[in-house]
Amino acid sequence: xxxxxxxxxxxxxxxxxxxxxxxxxxxxxxxxxxxxxxxxxxxxxxxxxxxxxxxxxxxxxxxxxxxxxxxxxxxxxxxxxxxxxxxxxxxxxxxxxxxxxxxxxxxxxxxxxxxxxxxxxxxxxxxxxxxxxxxxxxxxxxxxxxx
Amino acid sequence: xxxxxxxxxxxxxxxxxxxxxxxxxxxxxxxxxxxxxxxxxxxxxxxxxxxxxxxxxxxxxxxxxxxxxxxxxxxxxxxxxxxxxxxxxxxxxxxxxxxxxxxxxxxxxxxxxxxxxxx
Numbered sequence: 613x614x615x616x617x618x619x620x621x622x623x624x625x626x627x628x629x630x631x632x633x634x635x636x637x638x639x640x641x642x643x644x645x646x647x648x649x650x651x652x653x654x655x656x657x658x659x660x661x662x663x664x665x666x667x668x669x670x671x672x673x674x675x676x677x678x679x680x681x682x683x684x685x686x687x688x689x690x691x692x693x694x695x696x697x698x699x700x701x702x703x704x705x706x707x708x709x710x711x712x713x714x715x716x717x718x719x720x721x722x723x724x725x726x727x728x729x730x731x732x733x734x735x736x737x738x739x740x741x742x743x744x745x746x747x748x749x750x751x752x753x754x755x756x757x758x759x
Numbered sequence: 760x761x762x763x764x765x766x767x768x769x770x771x772x773x774x775x776x777x778x779x780x781x782x783x784x785x786x787x788x789x790x791x792x793x794x795x796x797x798x799x800x801x802x803x804x805x806x807x808x809x810x811x812x813x814x815x816x817x818x819x820x821x822x823x824x825x826x827x828x829x830x831x832x833x834x835x836x837x838x839x840x841x842x843x844x845x846x847x848x849x850x851x852x853x854x855x856x857x858x859x860x861x862x863x864x865x866x867x868x869x870x871x872x873x874x875x876x877x878x
Contacts, residue, residue: 642846651846657839660782660832661863667789668829668871674816675877679809686807690798698794702787709783743784750788755796756806759815 649711656708659701713739760854764861771838771861778835785828813878822875829871830864837864 641647673685688694717735722728729735752758796802805811815821837860844856 651843654839654843654846657836657843660778660786660836661840661867663782663786663790664829664833664836665867667825668867668874670793671816671825671829671871671874671878674809674813675874677813682809682812686793686797689794695795695798698790698798702790702794705782705790706787708779709787712779712783746784747788747791750785751792751796753815754789754792754807756803756811 652704653708653711656704659704659708663701663705709743710740713743760858764854764857767861771834774831774834774864775838776835778831778833778838781827782832782835786832789828816875817878822878826871826875829874830868833864833867833871834861837861 638645638647642651670685673681676682689698713736716739717729717732720729720735730738749758792802793807797807816825841853841857841860844860845853848856
């Protein structure tokens, strides 16, 4: 056992008659075993925010209606730091998405209204297919192949 | 503040779930093209020219898509960051840190709405 766990529910307002051992975090927490992907999955949230604000900046620059500002904005992305960050973010968010889709079917109730949830493998296959199609579609539209 | 966060939980959860879904579907493609292919010169210069980019973004569907693609993942990200902070730092600072995370997401959502309106 390693550090003390921080669990408020284990802190009663009045001491009970039964003494209990203080809760502790598991030995493997936070970087070993299954805890590492768990922490990494949550940490991708920061990347989602950074990329979201990056897209916001792009749209904001586009809204200035100045072609030179737009070209300068795109040119700034040629800096190696941006390229490394975008590559890392793409891989991390791709992994995040596939993990999210793997977890998603397990979170669904057996019935949604009158409809039964599809079997887990069917839902998972559908989500993975949607991931591939959506990624290809976004890339095709932005890349000029469509539209 | 803690009570307010608990009351807002039913509003934040759908935004969080939708944000994860939207980010997972849209961000890899965006990063591939705008963040990698264009800077590395793989893309035709016409693909992300000012005229084409503005045409795509200023279309009513483009505006709606951009608003959702920016705003929802901010909420998803904020919720994740809040819970990672709870995992590492405990619940004691959650009231102000959680509020800060959602305030950033809210500010970004408002700015996203402004950004798509001024296109």
